[in-house]
Amino acid sequence: MGGMKVLKKYHAKAPTRIDLAGGTVDIWPLYLFLNQATTVNLAIDLYAETTLEEVSYSDGNSWVILRAEDQSAELKFKWDEIDSVSPSPSLELHWKYLKYFLERKRRSGRFYPTVGLTLATKAKSPAGAGLGGSSTLSVSIIGALKVWCDGSLSIETDGEKLVEITRDVETTVIKVPAGMQDYYGAMFGGLQSLKWGVGAHDRKWLSPDLLSELEDRILLFYSGQSRNSGINNWALFKSFIDNQGSVRDQFHGINHATHALEKALGEKDWAAVGSAIASEWEVRRGLASGITTREIDSAFESAMLKGASAGKICGAGGGGCFFVYLPEKNPGLKETIAREVGALPGIRHLPFRVSRTGLTVEVTTT
Numbered sequence: 001m002g003g004m005k006v007l008k009k010y011h012a013k014a015p016t017r018i019d020l021a022g023g024t025v026d027i028w029p030l031y032l033f034l035n036q037a038t039t040v041n042l043a044i045d046l047y048a049e050t051t052l053e054e055v056s057y058s059d060g061n062s063w064v065i066l067r068a069e070d071q072s073a074e075l076k077f078k079w080d081e082i083d084s085v086s087p088s089p090s091l092e093l094h095w096k097y098l099k100y101f102l103e104r105k106r107r108s109g110r111f112y113p114t115v116g117l118t119l120a121t122k123a124k125s126p127a128g129a130g131l132g133g134s135s136t137l138s139v140s141i142i143g144a145l146k147v148w149c150d151g152s153l154s155i156e157t158d159g160e161k162l163v164e165i166t167r168d169v170e171t172t173v174i175k176v177p178a179g180m181q182d183y184y185g186a187m188f189g190g191l192q193s194l195k196w197g198v199g200a201h202d203r204k205w206l207s208p209d210l211l212s213e214l215e216d217r218i219l220l221f222y223s224g225q226s227r228n229s230g231i232n233n234w235a236l237f238k239s240f241i242d243n244q245g246s247v248r249d250q251f252h253g254i255n256h257a258t259h260a261l262e263k264a265l266g267e268k269d270w271a272a273v274g275s276a277i278a279s280e281w282e283v284r285r286g287l288a289s290g291i292t293t294r295e296i297d298s299a300f301e302s303a304m305l306k307g308a309s310a311g312k313i314c315g316a317g318g319g320g321c322f323f324v325y326l327p328e329k330n331p332g333l334k335e336t337i338a339r340e341v342g343a344l345p346g347i348r349h350l351p352f353r354v355s356r357t358g359l360t361v362e363v364t365t366t
Contacts, residue, residue, distance in 0.1 A: 017185030128226025130315025132182030189358030224346030225319030291317035
């Protein structure tokens with residue numbers, strides 16, 4: 001490709017999330033059948049990152065390079081070849097988001113085909129963790145491309161629209177209805193209550209005072225088993241729409257427990273917080289076979305024997321990450337549970353800090 005010079009660099013990062021309660025009710029149109037369908041989630045610092053570079057090549061070409069560093073995947077082409085290339089599954093999102101914003105940039109008259117582009121991503125969350133990793137990666141990509149396209153980004157002004165774009169494009173890749181909460185966790189960060197409604201959603205941050213409290217009370221683990229949230233959610237989606245068995249009643253139960261959690265958080269009633277999480281998990285684990293695993297159940301049992309009061313799987317279940325909740329701030333107990341549960345076969349403790357902010361994009365001109 002000859003020599004190259006980086007003209008401008010965009011670095012975007014977005015947090016993943018722990019869904020404390022109310023996952024799966026965030027899928028359209030399921031939330032329309034529930035009473036004030038609500039999800040509560042907590043953004044954490046297992047970030048997804050995108051680095052986008054505008055590049056000048058000495059050989060006169062304008063190469064475009066898409067790279068998923070975690071997957072060791074790369075695709076190289078020229079601007080006039082973008083519609084004819086066939087990206088691998090690990091680069092399909094990169095390619096589709098780039099095509100979307102390239103068209104916007106062309107319409108604005110700010111596209112210069114003599115300048116190449118490199119778009120590279122990496123993520124701290126394990127694959128199939130149930131922390132919203134793919135959606136978070138999407139938000140980081142779309143953040144970098146938004147600034148590349150328009151020159152600026154305002155989360156307050158642009159955030160909701162970018163969530164819609166991200167959801168729609170990602171749905172064409174996973175090919176099943178997408179839940180909404182992951183995009184909001186990544187875009188806005190913090191501890192959020194998300195109420196899903198007709199025509200619009202009511203998003204709010206819960207008190208910042210709760211962040212450090214939850215950080216001290218929650219331990220996150222990876223089960224060592226990847227899972228596919230799209231498949232699990234699609235099965236539950238179909239069961240709900242087809243009104244199979246008691247699935248609709250169970251969704252109402254999940255929603256009721258989530259309301260109880262939000263109330264307990266507002267009152268800083270830490271025992272009630274644990275009870276609400278436990279109630280949500282008791283309903284969720286009965287939604288379908290395979291949501292929990294023998295290894296995760298053993299981990300929960302070990303944590304409860306040591307003093308944890310609740311726990312649940314993150315995301316759709318079937319593996320991935322899970323968390324346990326302590327009703328009191330006890331660093332010694334937290335360390336003990338982290339060590340003993342993390343020593344179980346296949347289980348790995350994932351230390352985290354709460355992310356008080358969502359998507360950020362930094363621009364450097366060289």
